Amino acid sequence: MRCPDGEEFAISTDTMVENVHFFPDDPPETLGRKLLRCNLSDLAAMGARPHAYTLNVTVPRGGRHDENWFAAFSRGLAEDQKHYGVHLIGGDTTSISGPLVLSATVFGLLRHNTALRRSTARPGDDIWVTGTIGDAALGLLVLQGNLQDPSAFLVERYHLPRPRTGLQLNGIVSAAMDISDGLIQDCGHIAKESGVQLVVDTEAVPLSSAAAALGREWLMQRLCGGDDYELLLTCTPGHSKALQAACQAAEIPVHRIGTVRAGSGVRLLDGEGHEILPKQGGWQHF
Amino acid sequence: MRCPDGEEFAISTDTMVENVHFFPDDPPETLGRKLLRCNLSDLAAMGARPHAYTLNVTVPRGGRHDENWFAAFSRGLAEDQKHYGVHLIGGDTTSISGPLVLSATVFGLLRHNTALRRSTARPGDDIWVTGTIGDAALGLLVLQGNLQDPSAFLVERYHLPRPRTGLQLNGIVSAAMDISDGLIQDCGHIAKESGVQLVVDTEAVPLSSAAAALGREWLMQRLCGGDDYELLLTCTPGHSKALQAACQAAEIPVHRIGTVRAGSGVRLLDGEGHEILPKQGGWQHF
Numbered sequence: 318m319r320c321p322d323g324e325e326f327a328i329s330t331d332t333m334v335e336n337v338h339f340f341p342d343d344p345p346e347t348l349g350r351k352l353l354r355c356n357l358s359d360l361a362a363m364g365a366r367p368h369a370y371t372l373n374v375t376v377p378r379g380g381r382h383d384e385n386w387f388a389a390f391s392r393g394l395a396e397d398q399k400h401y402g403v404h405l406i407g408g409d410t411t412s413i414s415g416p417l418v419l420s421a422t423v424f425g426l427l428r429h430n431t432a433l434r435r436s437t438a439r440p441g442d443d444i445w446v447t448g449t450i451g452d453a454a455l456g457l458l459v460l461q462g463n464l465q466d467p468s469a470f471l472v473e474r475y476h477l478p479r480p481r482t483g484l485q486l487n488g489i490v491s492a493a494m495d496i497s498d499g500l501i502q503d504c505g506h507i508a509k510e511s512g513v514q515l516v517v518d519t520e521a522v523p524l525s526s527a528a529a530a531l532g533r534e535w536l537m538q539r540l541c542g543g544d545d546y547e548l549l550l551t552c553t554p555g556h557s558k559a560l561q562a563a564c565q566a567a568e569i570p571v572h573r574i575g576t577v578r579a580g581s582g583v584r585l586l587d588g589e590g591h592e593i594l595p596k597q598g599g600w601q602h603f
Numbered sequence: 604m605r606c607p608d609g610e611e612f613a614i615s616t617d618t619m620v621e622n623v624h625f626f627p628d629d630p631p632e633t634l635g636r637k638l639l640r641c642n643l644s645d646l647a648a649m650g651a652r653p654h655a656y657t658l659n660v661t662v663p664r665g666g667r668h669d670e671n672w673f674a675a676f677s678r679g680l681a682e683d684q685k686h687y688g689v690h691l692i693g694g695d696t697t698s699i700s701g702p703l704v705l706s707a708t709v710f711g712l713l714r715h716n717t718a719l720r721r722s723t724a725r726p727g728d729d730i731w732v733t734g735t736i737g738d739a740a741l742g743l744l745v746l747q748g749n750l751q752d753p754s755a756f757l758v759e760r761y762h763l764p765r766p767r768t769g770l771q772l773n774g775i776v777s778a779a780m781d782i783s784d785g786l787i788q789d790c791g792h793i794a795k796e797s798g799v800q801l802v803v804d805t806e807a808v809p810l811s812s813a814a815a816a817l818g819r820e821w822l823m824q825r826l827c828g829g830d831d832y833e834l835l836l837t838c839t840p841g842h843s844k845a846l847q848a849a850c851q852a853a854e855i856p857v858h859r860i861g862t863v864r865a866g867s868g869v870r871l872l873d874g875e876g877h878e879i880l881p882k883q884g885g886w887q888h889f
């Protein structure tokens with residue numbers, strides 16, 4: 318694999334395990350795509366453009382994953398390869414007496430020393446997110462039988478993340494990461510690695526109409542659930558317009574959800590600016 | 604990951620699954636090392652020098668792989684990182700209700716367009732192998748209780764391959780691959796990809812003294828067994844001396860085991876030059 322002059326590789330690798338990261342009856346078309354897209358989301362957060370990937374497939378013995386299954390699995394991957402401009406450069410196939418295991422390592426390209434990082438947020442920056450937050454977490458609750466989703470939008474968001482590739486954020490944002498563990502936890506990652514405090518206005522966190530229809534009582538599930546694969550960004554107020562213009566050019570919605578301050582950790586505010594305090598196993602609203 | 608000017612990456616990726624590629628009671632020190640070394644062997648066969656790797660570990664639930672296990676696992680990897688000059692640049696850790704699964708993607712560096720290939724053997728070339736062949740296959744038979752190995756040499760060879768990194772074979776050999784599926788099968792790979800026939804003098808295939816002590820009746824197990832991780836090379840006779848000098852400089856034994864001809868497939872000869880013919884499920888000696 319050759320690297321163009323003046324560029325370097327950003328690399329992301331992920332493993333997905335049946336019954337942990339997906340269900341045995343998930344559509345095979347979506348499985349490889351989800352794995353690929355999670356990694357592409359990571360590349361997007363580094364500001365790298367998709368290039369190539371390797372794929373290791375560990376197939377349960379017993380024949381449940383037959384030629385039809387693989388045809389659908391491959392068809393999904395082929396679609397995404399075309400859509401995101403990545404190609405498969407190799408891999409490994411093994412068998413297992415156990416669940417299906419998929420590992421991908423994805424390579425992106427970017428100019429030397431331009432990778433966006435989590436460790437460079439500064440007090441005074443604004444906090445922004447792309448898209449809407451919490452849909453995939455609610456989609457998982459739907460699949461688990463805990464919620465109704467007449468539109469099937471939430472489940473679709475759980476099965477197929479939309480990595481925010483194609484954004485040009487270098488020189489605009491101060492820090493970036495993709496939201497995979499849940500908004501609050503990932504805000505915590507930026508806070509820790511940058512040595513700052515992130516204050517999030519929970520009312521400003523964008524939500525889809527499908528999520529809004531379920532009501533405010535699912536707020537914490539939306540903010541704590543994972544699998545969003547949206548971008549969490551920090552940006553000095555002077556660059557707000559440039560950030561909005563870059564996102565508009567890529568037709569990606571972006572919303573300001575809070576402020577970076579001196580300090581540590583994450584603080585959540587409700588619509589009146591009152592703090593929502595953490596309690597054992599979750600958050601408590603005062 | 605940056606690439607020096609004028610160089611490119613050779614990439615190898617492998618997955619190892621408990622109960623398929625290793626035993627649950629294999630020493631944890633050797634597991635990561637075996638995975639790393641299998642990939643390094645692949646890099647050696649391409650003529651690339653080791654650079655970096657990613658590692659994805661999927662850990663069985665239930666606590667069998669505790670801190671002691673991981674300490675030993677990591678200690679083994681740390682030794683090999685030092686020995687082979689590679690460093691870990693990232694990875695993923697996941698859980699599984701099932702066996703341990705390890706995936707590594709290893710990156711090597713080489714000058715543009717100098718990668719050794721399997722598809723470039725030519726009629727008239729000699730066939731060579733490094734080291735001794737069949738030790739790991741016999742080691743597996745020992746572990747399965749089918750053979751005695753008082754020296755423990757064969758089991759050691761099964762647990763810890765010795766990748767032939769450090770050889771400078773570019774411009775000397777015509778084709779190369781590493782022997783992982785078994786000598787005969789891998790000869791078949793070169794035959795197929797190069798569009799030639801490989802004729803192997805089975806008496807010339809080098810064997811260790813531990814293997815020799817078991818007698819001639821294990822010949823076919825040695826030639827068909829896998830996990831050798833030696834190099835299979837083809838080389839025009841005019842370059843024999845250069846090949847031997849390069850191997851001597853790296854202190855790696857190398858032996859001529861046959862000839863490349865026009866045709867297809869693999870032919871095996873016994874000590875008198877008579878052909879050993881394939882039969883259902885193996886080979887028959889006439």
